[in-house]
Amino acid sequence: GxxxxxxxxxxATEGAIVQINCTYQTSGFNGLFWYQQxxxxxxxxxxxxxxxxxxxKGRFSSFLSRSKGYSYLLLKELQMKDSASYLxxxxxNDYKLSFGAGTTVTVRA
Amino acid sequence: IAGITQAPTSQILAAGxxxxxxxxxxxRHNAMYWYRQDLxxxxxxxHYSNTAGTTGKGExxxxxxxxxxxxxxxxxxxxxxxPSQTSVYFCASSVxxxxxxxxxFGPGTRLTVL
Numbered sequence: 001g002x003x004x005x006x007x008x009x010x011x012a013t014e015g016a017i018v019q020i021n022c023t024y025q026t027s028g029f030n031g032l033f034w035y036q037q038x039x040x041x042x043x044x045x046x047x048x049x050x051x052x053x054x055x056x057k058g059r060f061s062s063f064l065s066r067s068k069g070y071s072y073l074l075l076k077e078l079q080m081k082d083s084a085s086y087l088x089x090x091x092x093n094d095y096k097l098s099f100g101a102g103t104t105v106t107v108r109a
Numbered sequence: 110i111a112g113i114t115q116a117p118t119s120q121i122l123a124a125g126x127x128x129x130x131x132x133x134x135x136x137r138h139n140a141m142y143w144y145r146q147d148l149x150x151x152x153x154x155x156h157y158s159n160t161a162g163t164t165g166k167g168e169x170x171x172x173x174x175x176x177x178x179x180x181x182x183x184x185x186x187x188x189x190x191x192p193s194q195t196s197v198y199f200c201a202s203s204v205x206x207x208x209x210x211x212x213x214f215g216p217g218t219r220l221t222v223l
Binding site: 031041042048089097098099101 | 140142144149150151152153154157159165167168199205206208209210211212213214215216217
């Protein structure tokens with residue numbers, strides 16, 4: 001099975017940077033995903049890491065260390081619209097995703 | 110249809126009743142999934158299908174069944190609903206068995222079992 005941990009809540013100021021950590025213990029690993037979910041809406045894909053290192057996509061970056069079972073999602077130049085839940089998900093060798101409980105980020109003016 | 114759709118949007122159901130949640134995608138994706146999302150627990154996989162004609166059990170399959178008669182449709186059935194099945198249900202699809210196999214989610218069905 002998978003055990004995925006991420007903080008429950010984080011608060012940051014508009015224009016700032018926030019880092020959301022995710023640690024995992026898995027019986028198989030075949031990639032790590034980050035999804036964004038606004039309140040009352042469906043999750044949408046943000047990033048994918050399968051090799052160690054940093055993947056950058058505009059204001060969002062995601063990092064993976066497979067040996068440490070660790071990932072983070074970095075949100076730069078925060079905007080009010082970034083207020084949402086961020087879900088860390090690990091894919092196993094059967095291509096099934098296991099999700100963490102999510103981190104709710106609140107951006108304040 | 111554009112993407113993935115679910116019906117109904119919301120439903121209030123009496124315990125013991127049978128209910129089918131519908132999911133349809135028009136992206137010709139091979140893989141489809143059903144999740145439930147509960148506060149504090151995140152998304153949990155109920156059942157999945159890697160390709161038409163095949164299905165598999167996820168983390169929380171008890172009380173649910175699925176079928177995959179064709180590529181586009183993946184209905185989820187609650188044979189006899191119980192209050193613990195009150196949740197938001199998301200259907201998702203993906204190309205399947207690929208590297209960056211991004212899952213696309215439907216808008217969700219909010220189900221309340223009384």
